[in-house]
Amino acid sequence: GSDESIKRSNKKSYFENISKFREFQKNNKTLCNKNKFGIPQGSAISAVFANIYASEFDLKLKEIADEFSGIYRRYSDDFILVIPKSDIVNEQKIRRIETDTRRVASEYKIELHKDKTGLYLYENDKIFDIISNEVSHLDYLGFVFDGTTVKMRGKSPYKFYRNAKKLITFAQKVKVKKELTDLPYKKKIYGLCTDLGKNYNNHGNFISYAKRAQKKFDEISPNTNNLIMNQLKNRKKKIEKMLGYKIHTKI
Known part of the structure; x- marks a missing residue:
């Protein structure tokens, strides 16, 4: 079945046993990438x-950054180029920098996805999208900056609570099924879902x-309103509600 159907049925694998897997292998031709280029996905050496x-x-992007006293940073396939605003850096110059960046990317066969690429201006404590000229935000490596505040990307705390609910619900079902007096997997639940x-x-x-x-963020950017832990406020109460009892430990 699909990934979604497997998730809904709480299955942990695509195949019930090794025999089913071998039968699938026998009846389905293995796809082989014969191209002599590309990065293997999922292996430890991919990074x-x-x-x-x-x-x-x-090196080329760092040269562009250094020319305008800016900074260039890359983590895996996400990179950011920051150019300080000055008398010599106007909109025309920014457009040239964008063109140069795209040219370098094309030269080294690095694809820039349009929906994941942005051109922004930071001015008067606001982030503006230069293309649309609308107020926007900078989203990079899981954090969002709107000009004054820094937060985790919204889906990060959502996924944390969703996974906590999934784990706790599973443990509660096992407790009922096996007629246990105590909730199983407490160590894992407390380890993954609480300050413990x-x-x-x-x-x-x-x-x-x-x-x-x-x-x-408080150390390196004290002038921004860093609200990361604020996004996990009342986490103990929320986990206790999922568990159905209070955790009698200060966390």
Whole structure:
């Protein structure tokens, strides 16, 4: 079935057993990419290949940034070029920089997706879309800046609560099915869904990530209104409501 049908049925795999998988392999021809170019998706070395592939592109974009005392940063396939506004940097110059960036990308066969590419102006504590001349926001690496405030992208806390609900509901169903006196998977629930999981699996959870982000933005950008932890306000009460009982530990 489709990914969605598998999610709805709470199945953990596409095939019921190894025999079903082998039968599928036998009856369906394996697709093979015979092209001698491209980055393999999903492998551990993909990020390394991507960085090697983009290294020359990085140098060219840094040259453009340095020419105007700006900065260039790239993480995986997301990059940002920031040019300070000055007497020599007008709209015409910005258009030229955009053209040069697209030319360099084309030269190194890096595709810039139109719906994921923007041209913005930061002025008077607001972000303007230069193309539409409308008030907008900058969305980069999971954070959104509107000129005065910094937040996590809206779907990030939503996914956190959705996954928490999914895990807790699963545990509650197992409790009923197996006629248990106590809720199973408590360690995982507390580790992933509460402040108690700050060291969960040696790297923490989404809450500890949000706390680190809040701390870092407060350090490097004290003049912006950083509302990251505000997006997770009342998280303990929300998780307790899902659980159906209070967590008698200060978190």
